[in-house]
Amino acid sequence: MTKRIEVAGLNAYYGSHKAVEDISMTMEPRSVTAFIGPSGCGKSTFIRTLNRMHELIPGASVDGSVALDGQDLYGSDIDPVAVRRTVGMVFQRPNPFPTMSIYDNVAAGLKLAGIKRKGDLDAIVERSLRGANLWTEVKDRLNKPGAGLSGGQQQRLCIARAIAVEPQVLLMDEPCSALDPISTLAIEDLIALLKERYTIVIVTHNMQQAARVSDKTAFFNLAGPGQPGKLVEIGDTETIFSAPTEESTADYIAGRFG
Ligand SMILES: Nc1ncnc2c1ncn2[C@@H]1O[C@H](COP(=O)(O)OP(=O)(O)OP(=O)(O)O)[C@@H](O)[C@H]1O
Ligand SMILES: [Mg+2]
Numbered sequence: 001m002t003k004r005i006e007v008a009g010l011n012a013y014y015g016s017h018k019a020v021e022d023i024s025m026t027m028e029p030r031s032v033t034a035f036i037g038p039s040g041c042g043k044s045t046f047i048r049t050l051n052r053m054h055e056l057i058p059g060a061s062v063d064g065s066v067a068l069d070g071q072d073l074y075g076s077d078i079d080p081v082a083v084r085r086t087v088g089m090v091f092q093r094p095n096p097f098p099t100m101s102i103y104d105n106v107a108a109g110l111k112l113a114g115i116k117r118k119g120d121l122d123a124i125v126e127r128s129l130r131g132a133n134l135w136t137e138v139k140d141r142l143n144k145p146g147a148g149l150s151g152g153q154q155q156r157l158c159i160a161r162a163i164a165v166e167p168q169v170l171l172m173d174e175p176c177s178a179l180d181p182i183s184t185l186a187i188e189d190l191i192a193l194l195k196e197r198y199t200i201v202i203v204t205h206n207m208q209q210a211a212r213v214s215d216k217t218a219f220f221n222l223a224g225p226g227q228p229g230k231l232v233e234i235g236d237t238e239t240i241f242s243a244p245t246e247e248s249t250a251d252y253i254a255g256r257f258g
Helices: 043-049 080-086 102-112 118-131 151-164 181-194 207-213 237-242 247-253
Strands: 005-014 017-027 032-036 060-068 087-090 169-173 199-203 216-222 229-236
Touching: 005 043, 017 043, 032 043, 032 207, 043 169, 043 199, 043 229, 080 087, 087 151, 102 118, 102 151, 118 151, 151 169, 151 181, 181 199, 181 207, 199 207, 207 237, 216 237, 216 247, 229 237, 229 247, 237 247
Parallel strands: 017 229, 032 199, 032 216, 087 169, 169 199
Antiparallel strands: 005 017, 005 060, 216 229
């Protein structure tokens, strides 16, 4: 199920502005890869190229390749909508559909995928909510609006919605930055469970979080304002945090900039 992501020579643009330059790296299945780096270095831009969401922004474009187990996601025969189902995404601010019930939030993508039988939907909704470690908290109020949950619960609801369609990769762009420390730890515990089944990529500004949850860490940086972001180095998280190769990585991790 879970897949390897291989990126080669990737550039991402907003109009003529190159935001991300020449990224080549691999994200391993059944593991968590963390993206760290100062604001504006292109982490969000880059992560959105991994499920073809970047190109949804007017004027935005990508070149280079992103392969999922060898299949180029930017190939001419590839349906970007199918890519977004295979490569799920969770955003910084929990974004449940506010007027929809908890149940319908989780089931939304399933209905689009053609799963309509109530028994099937019930089973997948329960499995996804259990997978997101939210089931026991919401099982008695599945018909209440998603917006009535706490921030941390809403984020787990979004994770349940993302995993309901059985993606192979889960992208998370600062999934805890709007959450309190307890909810943050709940999401981190969940990531540790989910990585058994998914390839996970997480953007975080929280160095402790990167150290706690990830197997590999990629450090991105930019030479200056208006310059494109680049991958400085990627390695085992322990190595990146204890003995990085590049001085700028050590400086960033030590909080000397960014
Ligand atoms: N929708 C957009 N249109 C035009 N330029 C954009 C857009 N989104 C981002 N950019 C630009 O692309 C560059 C990279 O931004 P990006 O959001 O990817 O950085 P980031 O590393 O995620 O930063 P942060 O840590 O603050 O979230 C920045 O110069 C930013 O201004
Ligand atoms: Mg960002």
